[in-house]
Amino acid sequence: MTEAKIKSFKSYIAWRNWLEQNQELQEGIWLQVYKKHSGIETVSIEQALAEALCFGWIDGQRKSYDEQSYLQKYTPRRSQSIWSKRNIGIVEKLIQEGKMMPRGFAEFEKAKNDGRLAKAYDSHTTMQDAEDLMLELNKNQEAKAFYDALNKSNKFAINFRLQTAKKPETRAKRLNEIIQMMKEKKKFH
Structure with missing residues (x-):
């Protein structure tokens, strides 16, 4: 190409x-x-x-x-x-x-x-924090404080990864990886 x-x-x-x-x-x-x-x-x-x-x-x-x-x-x-x-x-x-x-x-x-339209993701301007993400972050205040301090691009990347998971087990795995990253104060970008 x-x-x-x-x-x-x-x-x-x-x-x-x-x-x-x-x-x-x-x-x-x-x-x-x-x-x-x-x-x-x-x-x-x-x-x-x-x-x-x-x-x-x-x-x-x-x-x-x-x-x-x-x-x-x-x-x-x-x-x-x-x-x-x-x-x-x-x-x-x-x-x-x-x-x-x-x-x-x-x-x-x-x-x-x-079925791809039914699985459409939110844009930068409309994406909300995932409920399961917030529930997990609320269990660890340091991780939550790190997440809260992230810029919009990083928060979008995190929520996009969760929103676009095709299977529940994929979403759960991604959620665990994200929580671990927040605990370690690691960003996507």
């Missing part, structure tokens, strides 16, 4: 047109998005995600690029990839607006039919 190229687009229309022509590109693309202070016309990150979902693509890693921009990776969705509740909401809105393309709609229907 070749490395994804870096490209920027002045508008969501230009991005959508590119996706329409390149939706089969397996390595995806690093989308260069300019920061507001740069004054450079660019597709917004929200528009970019919506258009990507229309074509069955998904956002991935984000990283800084230079003082004026950052890169967001977009690739075609893999067959068993998990869905976020946020992206489900975006797709449902796009369906109502008649903007979904066949490939994007097919990915959504496949996930609905195989």
Whole structure:
């Protein structure tokens, strides 16, 4: 597989047109998005995600690029990839607006039919602390104090691992590992 190229687009229309022509590109693309202070016309990150979902693509890693921009990776969705509740909401809105393309709609229907939508995870902004996690942390005040002091990214990583466990025994194992990490004052990031 070749490395994804870096490209920027002045508008969501230009991005959508590119996706329409390149939706089969397996390595995806690093989308260069300019920061507001740069004054450079660019597709917004929200528009970019919506258009990507229309074509069955998904956002991935984000990283800084230079003082004026950052890169967001977009690739075609893999067959068993998990869905976020946020992206489900975006797709449902796009369906109502008649903007979904066949490939994007097919990915959504496949996930609905195989149960992946029912197992969707919460986003950074909506994720709550898992009840079983809090019950265990409350048994050890040092571990709880360490957890409470973690930043949002670390708390999300912990709760994401619990929320995406497919089997109860996997969740229990992950919970035990997380509690041990908190006791040892170890972070995920």
